[in-house]
Amino acid sequence: MLPTTPGATPIAQIALDIPVSRLFDYLAPGLTRQDIGLRVRVPFGRKEMVGVVMDLIPDSNHDKHKLKPILEIYRDAPALPTELLRLLNFCSDYYHYPLGPTVMAALPTTLRRSQPIHIKLAHAWLLTSAGLALSADDLPRHAPAQRALLDTMRDGLAHTGATLTAICSGYRGIVKTWVERGWAAQINLPARLHAPPVAADTAPQLTPAQQDAVTRINAAFTNYQAFLLHGITGSGKTEVYLHLVASALERGGQALLLVPEINLTPQLTGVFRARFPHIEIATLHSGMAEGERLAHWLAAAEGRARIVLGTRLAVFAPLPHLALIIVDEEHDSSFHQQDGLRYAARDVAVVRAQQQGVPVVLGSATPALESWHNAQNGRYTLIRLDQRAIASARLPVINLIDTRSSKPEEGLSAALLAAIRSRLAAGQQSLIFVNRRGYSPALMCFECGWGAACARCSAKLVLHLRDRQLRCHHCGHVESVVHACPACGNIDLKPGGFGTQRIEDALTRHFPEARILRVDRDSTRKKHSWPDMQRAIHKGEADILVGTQLLAKGHDFPKLTLVGVINADSALYSPDFRATERLFAQLMQVGGRAGRASEAGEVLIQTQFPDHHLYRLLQRHDYAGFAASLLAERAAAGFPPFVHQAVLRAEAGKLDTALAFLHQAQGAAPHMAGITLFDPTQASMARKAGVERALLLVQSPARKPLQAFLSAWMPQLYALKANNVRWNLDVDPLEI
Ligand code: ADP
Ligand code: ZN
Ligand code: ZN
Numbered sequence: 001m002l003p004t005t006p007g008a009t010p011i012a013q014i015a016l017d018i019p020v021s022r023l024f025d026y027l028a029p030g031l032t033r034q035d036i037g038l039r040v041r042v043p044f045g046r047k048e049m050v051g052v053v054m055d056l057i058p059d060s061n062h063d064k065h066k067l068k069p070i071l072e073i074y075r076d077a078p079a080l081p082t083e084l085l086r087l088l089n090f091c092s093d094y095y096h097y098p099l100g101p102t103v104m105a106a107l108p109t110t111l112r113r114s115q116p117i118h119i120k121l122a123h124a125w126l127l128t129s130a131g132l133a134l135s136a137d138d139l140p141r142h143a144p145a146q147r148a149l150l151d152t153m154r155d156g157l158a159h160t161g162a163t164l165t166a167i168c169s170g171y172r173g174i175v176k177t178w179v180e181r182g183w184a185a186q187i188n189l190p191a192r193l194h195a196p197p198v199a200a201d202t203a204p205q206l207t208p209a210q211q212d213a214v215t216r217i218n219a220a221f222t223n224y225q226a227f228l229l230h231g232i233t234g235s236g237k238t239e240v241y242l243h244l245v246a247s248a249l250e251r252g253g254q255a256l257l258l259v260p261e262i263n264l265t266p267q268l269t270g271v272f273r274a275r276f277p278h279i280e281i282a283t284l285h286s287g288m289a290e291g292e293r294l295a296h297w298l299a300a301a302e303g304r305a306r307i308v309l310g311t312r313l314a315v316f317a318p319l320p321h322l323a324l325i326i327v328d329e330e331h332d333s334s335f336h337q338q339d340g341l342r343y344a345a346r347d348v349a350v351v352r353a354q355q356q357g358v359p360v361v362l363g364s365a366t367p368a369l370e371s372w373h374n375a376q377n378g379r380y381t382l383i384r385l386d387q388r389a390i391a392s393a394r395l396p397v398i399n400l401i402d403t404r405s406s407k408p409e410e411g412l413s414a415a416l417l418a419a420i421r422s423r424l425a426a427g428q429q430s431l432i433f434v435n436r437r438g439y440s441p442a443l444m445c446f447e448c449g450w451g452a453a454c455a456r457c458s459a460k461l462v463l464h465l466r467d468r469q470l471r472c473h474h475c476g477h478v479e480s481v482v483h484a485c486p487a488c489g490n491i492d493l494k495p496g497g498f499g500t501q502r503i504e505d506a507l508t509r510h511f512p513e514a515r516i517l518r519v520d521r522d523s524t525r526k527k528h529s530w531p532d533m534q535r536a537i538h539k540g541e542a543d544i545l546v547g548t549q550l551l552a553k554g555h556d557f558p559k560l561t562l563v564g565v566i567n568a569d570s571a572l573y574s575p576d577f578r579a580t581e582r583l584f585a586q587l588m589q590v591g592g593r594a595g596r597a598s599e600a601g602e603v604l605i606q607t608q609f610p611d612h613h614l615y616r617l618l619q620r621h622d623y624a625g626f627a628a629s630l631l632a633e634r635a636a637a638g639f640p641p642f643v644h645q646a647v648l649r650a651e652a653g654k655l656d657t658a659l660a661f662l663h664q665a666q667g668a669a670p671h672m673a674g675i676t677l678f679d680p681t682q683a684s685m686a687r688k689a690g691v692e693r694a695l696l697l698v699q700s701p702a703r704k705p706l707q708a709f710l711s712a713w714m715p716q717l718y719a720l721k722a723n724n725v726r727w728n729l730d731v732d733p734l735e736i
Helices: 082-096 099-105 146-154 159-169 171-181 208-218 237-250 264-275 290-301 312-316 345-356 371-374 415-425 502-509 528-537 569-573 579-591 613-619 623-637 653-669 704-721
Strands: 011-015 024-027 039-042 048-056 072-074 122-127 184-189 225-231 254-258 283-284 307-310 320-330 359-364 381-385 397-403 429-433 442-444 463-466 469-471 478-480 493-496 514-521 544-545 560-567 602-605 644-652 680-689 693-700 725-731
Touching: 011 099, 024 039, 024 072, 039 254, 048 099, 048 493, 048 680, 082 099, 082 312, 082 345, 082 469, 082 725, 122 146, 122 159, 122 171, 122 237, 122 397, 146 442, 146 528, 159 290, 171 184, 184 693, 208 225, 208 237, 208 381, 225 371, 237 254, 237 264, 237 359, 254 312, 254 345, 264 283, 264 307, 290 528, 307 493, 312 345, 320 345, 320 463, 345 359, 359 644, 371 381, 371 623, 397 463, 415 429, 415 502, 415 602, 442 463, 502 514, 502 544, 514 528, 560 579, 569 579, 579 602, 602 613, 613 623, 644 653, 644 704, 653 693, 653 704, 653 725, 693 704, 704 725
Parallel strands: 225 359, 225 381, 254 307, 254 320, 283 307, 320 359, 397 602, 429 544, 429 560, 514 544, 560 602
Antiparallel strands: 011 024, 011 048, 039 048, 039 072, 122 184, 442 493, 463 469, 469 478, 644 693, 644 725, 680 693
């Protein structure tokens, strides 16, 4: 018998998309440490699955004779860099979510399939700058297919035949004509991700404050340091980002820029392409077609794309030469993933920067209180931009309309109407900010107090008058409007409260001659109609805008000089302790839309509480003062950031089932000092889509003991009998 070297066949530890907190061992003949991070196909039960090699070890804890060999190793995409595997390991530990699903969730869908990808050089088409400048009116009137193609390609990205066929099967003929006219270009994917350079843009002279910010951050380039860039709206944060990205590029590195909204990516991509015309930019967000997302992901992974711009999921992009991370609008709640791996991309970005020894810049006009607190206690370095970048642009004047004395009619007070009228006469735009879509958030009987409610959720139905429907904004349930009170028979049902449609109707009655444009999720549902609306607003084709926070974010409308706020007060008495923080941020943001160019802007807020300190501080544009008062409140009440929280949520068909599970979980909790376990309770939204929801809050003054507790508790939870219950853990929850 030939002597065998023990451990000659290495064992690969594979991450699989199986919800258990362990890796799976397979025999991996021929694999070396270079193969860590590659995808493999393995047998699993009677199926085959794709997984990622996380480690190679000489021996297994399992019986080596029972281990199966891996079936295939895919070398079609670069291995996930070790630094990324380390980050994913951290996320799995910190958020207490199984490692396999964490790793697999970081891959584009195509790479999760158990078959190799075929990266053939596919033809793709994208609009040139001439094409990007087209409006729908430049196309033949009766050509819906051409318009739809134009809409899709307006994002400036390269689209393959697969995407374009889905929009119009005759796309080839159309794009061929466009190429001939110079509106579009044909390229090979994955050669370039974006159109050849549009007109290049040159950097303006930085303001002294911007220069100071850039200098200070540049000095930290070879180390981890977290900066909080607190810049008022219009202070020119984007210009600071552009300079920092240039520094990263000069060092041969890759820069990662995270933004909150898909809506903001095309706009920002355009800015970066103009500034860095010869640099490949990858964009990553959930709205991309599978093939395009893969092409961009690969460009990042191969290091070809030197700038990667994306929404929260981009925090897990593989970046072999990562040199800088920027999180724009870092306070935005869309950085929080609310299912599966529940993570906060801003926090993950900071950890990633720390692990890789690179700077991270968190930018906002209204930082999250957590970030502000970290800047106060020295964990982050605070850099402020206190002036608007364009010298003539002044901050808006914020005035309050006391609705106790100046009673609004159909939501609009006489003072607000007069202000709109004066803007109309001057040829300027007004924006009316309403934080609800639909006609009104309730349909009520004022005889007996009945209100239309969703049968499947603990929520009121929203009246959508134009469609004669009542809709649940939580579960999507739709029913037709009832004409009599089901409780008392009263036929005089009335809307309660104001949504965008109701305000739009009221404005139409007051200003029949004005061009009114409503911007909310209903009016922009048609893909890409929001970019069309933005163009229309820019060109001055609307006089009055009515909209939700969709309108509040990051858009620059030069003719806009008045912002009216209709129903802000409700946040002042919300049970959610973060409601006022969000309100202040929202009002600062929406106020920042007014008077960005040479015109000074005015913000008019209708309120019953004109003396509330939130409004007083807002009038002074005093974020720091507001943050200080909030921090004092939170410290006194024992809320984050002075405590750290995790929430165990349970969902079941019956509330008792969910609560019973949580009581078991409470009973199974290890006793540890410094940990407070609250009693299980109903969630603030107790029923959603027919499912009852309950939660158990865990709290600790420090992160470390909380993490130690959760690590000890999780195995106990997995061991519980959870019949008919779905549960999950949310670390650092945004809402409780
Ligand atoms: P923020 O993101 O901080 O709200 P922006 O980055 O949108 O602000 O900048 C506001 C405006 O100021 C933009 O129109 C931008 O082009 C302009 N701007 C920024 N920096 C400069 C500068 N150094 N010189 C001239 N204009 C600038
Ligand atoms: Zn009634
Ligand atoms: Zn519902």
